[in-house]
Amino acid sequence: MTQTEELLTSTQAGLRLGKSGRTVVRMIQAGKLRAVGQLPGPNGAFLIRRSDVEALAAGRESA
Template sequence: MPPLDQIPAAELLTSTEVGQIIHKSSRTVVRLVEAGEIPVLGKLAGPNGPYVFRRSDVEHYAADARGAQR
């Protein structure tokens, strides 16, 4: 996996943005990360550093979740 600074900014998402895509709260997104259910690129530095996600991973997760609901 390339370092975060080598991934185009348009490809990176925050927990809030992921929540909007999968129709869940940002806190639920964090729970999904902690449960290992959604892929995450990493966590930014600091005690409250946000998780960072790759858009393509989130879109794939969302498609899989929609398929599982049917």
């Protein structure tokens, strides 16, 4: 991952995908989306590359 690559939280990714943040977490757990990190704390949000979210969104829109 490059330093300039933008990261989204699971909630932000959900907004882009038209899904809830919890659904995005389930997608990560199912291996359908890759998280590159997690914010600190017991309920820290997952961090996902914007490019991965955009690619998933584009695939969904073309389907």
